[in-house]
Amino acid sequence: MLTYEVVDVARRKSAREVKNSLDHLARRVNGATAVTLRTSPIVLAYRTFYRQIGLDPDLTPPPAEQAVLERLYHGGFRPQDAILDAITLAAIETGVSVWALDLDQLGEPLPLHLGSADEHELRINRTAPIAVTMVQPSTQRAVFYSLVVPGVPQLSVDEALWIATGAIRSGGSLPQEG
Amino acid sequence: METVETFVSFTPPAPPGVVTAGPDEGPARRSLRSQITRLERELADALVSTFDAGLYGRPIAGLQRDSSEIATATTTGAARLLDLGELELLRDDLVARLRRARAPFAAHAELEAQRRVLLERILAEPEVYRFVKLRLPDPGAHTCGTYQVRPRFGLIGMLAGWWQVKLSSGCPLAEGRGRRRDPDHSHC
Numbered sequence: 001m002l003t004y005e006v007v008d009v010a011r012r013k014s015a016r017e018v019k020n021s022l023d024h025l026a027r028r029v030n031g032a033t034a035v036t037l038r039t040s041p042i043v044l045a046y047r048t049f050y051r052q053i054g055l056d057p058d059l060t061p062p063p064a065e066q067a068v069l070e071r072l073y074h075g076g077f078r079p080q081d082a083i084l085d086a087i088t089l090a091a092i093e094t095g096v097s098v099w100a101l102d103l104d105q106l107g108e109p110l111p112l113h114l115g116s117a118d119e120h121e122l123r124i125n126r127t128a129p130i131a132v133t134m135v136q137p138s139t140q141r142a143v144f145y146s147l148v149v150p151g152v153p154q155l156s157v158d159e160a161l162w163i164a165t166g167a168i169r170s171g172g173s174l175p176q177e178g
Numbered sequence: 179m180e181t182v183e184t185f186v187s188f189t190p191p192a193p194p195g196v197v198t199a200g201p202d203e204g205p206a207r208r209s210l211r212s213q214i215t216r217l218e219r220e221l222a223d224a225l226v227s228t229f230d231a232g233l234y235g236r237p238i239a240g241l242q243r244d245s246s247e248i249a250t251a252t253t254t255g256a257a258r259l260l261d262l263g264e265l266e267l268l269r270d271d272l273v274a275r276l277r278r279a280r281a282p283f284a285a286h287a288e289l290e291a292q293r294r295v296l297l298e299r300i301l302a303e304p305e306v307y308r309f310v311k312l313r314l315p316d317p318g319a320h321t322c323g324t325y326q327v328r329p330r331f332g333l334i335g336m337l338a339g340w341w342q343v344k345l346s347s348g349c350p351l352a353e354g355r356g357r358r359r360d361p362d363h364s365h366c
Contacts, residue, residue, distance in 0.1 A: 038226075044222060051268060
């Protein structure tokens with residue numbers, strides 16, 4: 001099942017609260033996290049899903065794993081832009097894979113169609129490949145979406161989208177560090 | 179906040195007017211998907227166990243793939259619906275990778291068993307294994323120590339045939355023995 005949410009991207013840079021949250025998360029993530037992350041139920045569910053749709057999660061890691069690897073490479077979560085930071089924040093907090101597309105490139109409605117074996121491509125609306133609908137620096141409206149794959153609770157997906165969209169909208173609605 | 183949910187279409191729609199025939203692949207696909215799920219979980223556990231067992235310095239077979247394996251894999255870099263044959267290939271690929279991932283554990287366990295047998299023999303007959311050194315039989319426990327067969331009372335024991343097994347006192351100290359010299363007074 002696909003769950004998505006549309007959000008207006010008011011500014012390109014992340015709010016200070018988002019950057020602070022990324023700093024806090026970077027302190028929680030270490031090498032042991034990177035090793036054991038793939039055994040966590042949610043990340044494992046996405047890895048399995050990747051395999052079943054012909055992707056190798058070791059070559060194309062799910063966003064949570066990719067973010068942790070970037071954390072190890074760079075020693076922290078480097079702020080990039082508002083959308084990518086929101087995805088990183090949501091993925092690390094929940095383990096749920098969240099992606100973003102440019103709504104203006106995409107059009108509505110948003111049915112996700114998984115192509116057959118001879119199409120070799122994941123398409124949105126069966127017309128535009130995902131590659132041309134990725135978020136750009138000029139993106140004004142973004143669609144954050146996630147897949148509720150077997151083994152991933154709907155609640156976790158909702159929380160991930162809530163974190164991602166909250167990071168875009170204000171940065172103030174993020175979960176507080178305990 | 180507006181949240182919209184829609185179901186993903188996993189099966190390509192049949193062209194209108196075309197009746198699909200043939201055996202039902204549903205049960206086979208479900209079975210293969212469940213096998214892939216289990217294998218992926220076991221492969222992830224194997225990686226974590228590799229680190230837990232202290233084998234992380236060794237090449238992790240099954241988790242690092244060479245070019246020939248990539249060529250036989252079902253991954254093409256694009257998401258798509260895998261047919262039954264591709265699911266079977268993927269399952270077989272994961273089985274092979276899991277077998278290779280577990281190979282270091284089997285070799286390690288065999289080595290440990292040989293060490294334990296040797297230790298028992300050394301303890302039983304130290305005079306047969308003179309000056310033999312044997313590392314502690316469980317390096318995965320992150321402990322240090324060496325069993326060594328040495329003569330009791332030095333030269334006297336060597337001449338008299340009094341042999342004993344000594345166990346070293348453990349890991350070397352990180353800071354060395356004694357007090358560290360003060361760098362400010364090292365020139366005095």
